[in-house]
Amino acid sequence: MGHIRKEIIIGFLVSFFATAAGVFLYLQYFSKYGFEETLEMIIDGNLYGKVISLAALPNLFVFFIFLKKKQDYRARGVLKASILTALVTFVLKFI
Numbered sequence: 156m157g158h159i160r161k162e163i164i165i166g167f168l169v170s171f172f173a174t175a176a177g178v179f180l181y182l183q184y185f186s187k188y189g190f191e192e193t194l195e196m197i198i199d200g201n202l203y204g205k206v207i208s209l210a211a212l213p214n215l216f217v218f219f220i221f222l223k224k225k226q227d228y229r230a231r232g233v234l235k236a237s238i239l240t241a242l243v244t245f246v247l248k249f250i
Contacts, residue, residue, distance in 0.1 A: 166232020
């Protein structure tokens with residue numbers, strides 16, 4: 156049971172870092188403004204949910220990589236993190 160929990164936590168953490176990398180890539184490369192300017196615009200415009208949902212796209216690739224490598228419990232961790240991200244996005248939409 157401890158081995159399964161460890162694998163799920165690894166998948167969850169990989170998903171968290173993939174989402175963080177997605178946020179960074181969006182802010183750094185896909186925005187036509189500077190990093191700090193874009194961050195200020197997100198804060199001022201209350202656009203957290205939209206940015207987080209876009210940044211979670213790399214989770215899709217991570218999920219399928221884990222499935223292809225037959226690492227089902229890590230894929231389950233990615234799925235749980237993606238569901239958590241969706242819930243956070245939903246809550247942020249109504250705040």
